[in-house]
Amino acid sequence: MGHADDEGDERLAAEGEVAVARLAIDSGDLPHAADHLADAILADPQLPELHEALAELSAAAGGPAAARELFPLDGQVYLGTVACRAHVEAAAGDWDTAVGLLASAIQYEPARPWAHTAWLAREDLPALVDPDAVAQAVARATGGLPDPLPTELADAVQPFEDFVQAVVARHGDHALLLAMASGLTRRLGATDRAVELAELAHLLAPGYLPSVMLGNALRAHGRPERALAVWEAELARVEPERDNSSSYLAVDVAELYGALGRPADGLPWLDRVLATEPDHPKAAPARYGLLHAVDGDPAHLLALADHHRAHPDHEYAQDLLERLSHREPWLGMVSGATEATVNVLHQVLAAPGTTRDSEIECSASAVEPPSSLLAVRLALPRATVDYRSVAEPDPRLPLAEPTTPIWSWDGTDPRPAVAPPAPDSAELVRDTAEIVWATVPAAYDHAVRLAGLPLDDLLGTLVHPPTPREDDLGRALLAHQPELWVRAVQVFACLGIAHHRTDQPWEGSDRRRVLVDLLLGPEDWVVEAAGFALVAIGWTHPETRADIADRLRQRLHYSARAHRTRVVTVLRSLAALALTAPWLPPADLDLARRLIERAKAREAREAREAAEAGEPGGARATEKAAEREPATEEQPEPRPGLLRRLFRRA
Numbered sequence: 001m002g003h004a005d006d007e008g009d010e011r012l013a014a015e016g017e018v019a020v021a022r023l024a025i026d027s028g029d030l031p032h033a034a035d036h037l038a039d040a041i042l043a044d045p046q047l048p049e050l051h052e053a054l055a056e057l058s059a060a061a062g063g064p065a066a067a068r069e070l071f072p073l074d075g076q077v078y079l080g081t082v083a084c085r086a087h088v089e090a091a092a093g094d095w096d097t098a099v100g101l102l103a104s105a106i107q108y109e110p111a112r113p114w115a116h117t118a119w120l121a122r123e124d125l126p127a128l129v130d131p132d133a134v135a136q137a138v139a140r141a142t143g144g145l146p147d148p149l150p151t152e153l154a155d156a157v158q159p160f161e162d163f164v165q166a167v168v169a170r171h172g173d174h175a176l177l178l179a180m181a182s183g184l185t186r187r188l189g190a191t192d193r194a195v196e197l198a199e200l201a202h203l204l205a206p207g208y209l210p211s212v213m214l215g216n217a218l219r220a221h222g223r224p225e226r227a228l229a230v231w232e233a234e235l236a237r238v239e240p241e242r243d244n245s246s247s248y249l250a251v252d253v254a255e256l257y258g259a260l261g262r263p264a265d266g267l268p269w270l271d272r273v274l275a276t277e278p279d280h281p282k283a284a285p286a287r288y289g290l291l292h293a294v295d296g297d298p299a300h301l302l303a304l305a306d307h308h309r310a311h312p313d314h315e316y317a318q319d320l321l322e323r324l325s326h327r328e329p330w331l332g333m334v335s336g337a338t339e340a341t342v343n344v345l346h347q348v349l350a351a352p353g354t355t356r357d358s359e360i361e362c363s364a365s366a367v368e369p370p371s372s373l374l375a376v377r378l379a380l381p382r383a384t385v386d387y388r389s390v391a392e393p394d395p396r397l398p399l400a401e402p403t404t405p406i407w408s409w410d411g412t413d414p415r416p417a418v419a420p421p422a423p424d425s426a427e428l429v430r431d432t433a434e435i436v437w438a439t440v441p442a443a444y445d446h447a448v449r450l451a452g453l454p455l456d457d458l459l460g461t462l463v464h465p466p467t468p469r470e471d472d473l474g475r476a477l478l479a480h481q482p483e484l485w486v487r488a489v490q491v492f493a494c495l496g497i498a499h500h501r502t503d504q505p506w507e508g509s510d511r512r513r514v515l516v517d518l519l520l521g522p523e524d525w526v527v528e529a530a531g532f533a534l535v536a537i538g539w540t541h542p543e544t545r546a547d548i549a550d551r552l553r554q555r556l557h558y559s560a561r562a563h564r565t566r567v568v569t570v571l572r573s574l575a576a577l578a579l580t581a582p583w584l585p586p587a588d589l590d591l592a593r594r595l596i597e598r599a600k601a602r603e604a605r606e607a608r609e610a611a612e613a614g615e616p617g618g619a620r621a622t623e624k625a626a627e628r629e630p631a632t633e634e635q636p637e638p639r640p641g642l643l644r645r646l647f648r649r650a
Contacts, residue, residue: 014044018053034070038080064092090119096133103137107144110153115160131171138180149187175205179213191221247273251282263293285317299582322438330580333436335573337483339372366391370414371525375483387412391566395523404517416463425457430466433492435484444536450496458496462526465489494533506544535581545583553588572599
C-alpha cells in the first residue's frame with residue numbers, strides 16, 4: 001500500500017513539473033522549462049505527458065539538435081538532465097550517445113525504469129548503433145549494479161539487457177561487447193548464457209578483460225575451480241610483463257580460494273601483491289580476511305579495523321569487517337541470555353493465551369542476574385520471581401568497592417539503586433539502542449548521539465529500560481525475546497557512557513571510572529554491557545587497550561573461579577566478549593576459548609542424552625545446557641537449581 005502511495009505521489013509531482021514546464025514553453029523561457037522537465041523525469045520517467053512536453057520543447061528550440069543545449073552535460077550534471085538529454089539525442093538520431101546517457105542513468109539510479117522507453121525497443125536500433133559504443137555503455141551501466149540483481153532492479157534493467165542481446169546477435173564477433181554483455185547477463189541471473197558469451201569473448205581475444213569476465217561467469221554458474229584455472233592462467237601470462245592491473249585479479253584468486261574452503265592457498269597470491277604494492281587498497285584487507293578464515297581469530301578483525309583507521313580510503317577493509325562481523329555475538333550483535341528465568345519466560349510467551357496481563361510466579365533455588373527480572377517484567381508486568389538462596393561466592397557483591405552502585409538488595413530481592421532517567425533521555429536511548437550493529441566501531445560511533453546525556457540518566461536507563469520501539473522489530477522482541485531488548489538498551493547506555501566527557505584524558509576520566517565500576521560490579525548483564533563498551537573503546541582508541549585488558553581479565557578470572565562452586569550464567573558470554581579483545585594476554589584468550597568449547601561440548605552431550613531418553617527438551621534440559629560452564633576440568637560441575645513455575649491467566 002505504501003509503495004503504491006509513493007508511486008502516486010511521484011506521478012503527481014511529475015505532472016506538476018510538466019504543467020509548469022509547458023507554461024514556460026508557452027512564455028518562451030525554454031531553459032526554465034528544461035529544468036522542470038528534468039525534475040519531472042526524475043520523479044516519473046515513464047509519464048506520457050513528460051515525453052510529449054520534451055517533444056514540444058525540442059520543437060520550440062528549433063529541433064532536437066538545437067534542444068541539446070538546454071540539457072548541458074558540463075561539470076556536475078543533474079541526473080534528470082542526463083535522462084532528458086538521452087531522449088533528446090535519440091530524437092536527433094544520435095543513438096550511440098543516447099544509449100550511453102541512458103546507461104549513465106542506470107548506473108546512478110538503477111531502480112528507476114530508465115530503460116522502459118519506446119526508442120530503446122525499436123527493432124532497427126541494433127543495426128543503427130556502434131558495437132564499441134554499446135560495449136562502453138554496458139560497462140558504464142553495470143558499474144553501479146549489484147551482483148546478482150534483486151528482482152526490483154532486474155525488472156527496471158531488463159529492457160536494456162534485451163537491447164544489448166539484440167546487438168550481440170548482430171555483432172557476435174565483437175569480443176569487448178561479448179565480454180561486457182556477459183557481466184550484465186550474469187547479474188540478471190542467466191549464468192549459463194553469461195558463460196557462453198564470456199567463453200566466446202575469451203576465444204576471440206584471449207586477454208585480461210575476457211579472462212576476468214569468464215572467471216566471474218564461471219564462478220556465478222557454480223564452476224569455481226574452472227574459474228580459478230582461467231584466472232591463474234591469465235596471471236601467469238601477464239606476470240612477466242609486470243602488469244599492475246593484474247593485482248586485483250590476484251586478490252580475486254586469493255578470495256576464491258577462501259570461498260572454496262582453502263584460505264591458506266590464497267595467502268601466497270596476496271603476499272605477492274603486497275610485495276610490490278604494499279599500499280594496495282584490497283590486498284592487505286583481503287589477507288586479514290583469509291587469515292580469519294584459517295583460524296577464526298578475532299585479532300584479524302581488529303587488524304581490519306586498525307587498517308581502515310590508518311587508511312580510511314581503503315573501503316574494502318570496512319566492507320570485509322562488516323561481512324565477517326555479521327550476526328556474530330558482540331562483534332555484530334548483542335549476545336543472548338541463558339538464565340533459567342529467561343528460559344521459562346520464553347516458554348510462557350510461546351504458550352497459547354499468554355498476554356501482558358498473564359501472571360507468572362517463579363521460584364528458583366539460587367539468585368540470578370537481576371537484569372533477567374527486567375526482561376520478565378518488561379513482557380509480563382505482573383510476574384513475580386522468588387530466589388530461595390544465594391550461592392557462593394555471593395553474586396550480589398562487587399569485585400571491588402563500588403562508587404557507582406546501580407543495584408541494591410533486600411535479601412534475595414534486587415532493587416534499582418538509581419532513579420529512572422528523564423523521559424527525554426530515556427526516549428533518546430530507546431531511539432538509539434539496537435540488537436545488531438555493523439561492526440564494533442560502528443556501534444561505538446552510533447552511540448555518540450548519547451554523549452550529551454547526563455551520566456545519571458545513562459545509569460538510570462541500565463535498570464529502568466524503556467520499552468521497545470513501536471515497530472515490527474520492537475513488537476517481536478516484546479512478544480518473544482524481551483531480554484535482547486534489555487541487553488541492547490544496556491549496551492548502548494554503556495556506549496553512551498563511553499562517550500561521556502571525552503575531553504577528559506582516559507586515565508582518571510569519569511567514563512573510565514564508571515565503566516570499570518560496572519564491569520567489576522555485582523554479577524549482572526550490566527557487567528557484560530560495560531565490558532562491551534570498554535572493548536569498543538579499545539577497538540577505536542588503541543592506547544587504552546592495555547588498561548582495558550587488565551580489567552577484562554580480572555572479571556573473566558573471577559567468573560571462572562566462581563563457576564567452580566556455582567552457576568555463572570554470564571560466563572560463556574563473558575568468554576566470547578574476551579575474545580573480541582584480542583589484545584588480552586594469550587593465556588587469558590586460551591582460557592576464554594576453553595570455556596566456550598567446554599560449554600559447546602556439554603550442550604551437545606546433554607542434547608544427545610535428552611534425545612536418547614526421549615525428553616521433549618523442556619525447561620530442565622534447556623537450563624542444564626545453557627547454564628553450566630566449569631572453569632577447569634578438575635573442578636566438579638555445580639548442579640543447576642530446580643525451577644518451579646505456576647501460571648495464572650488473568
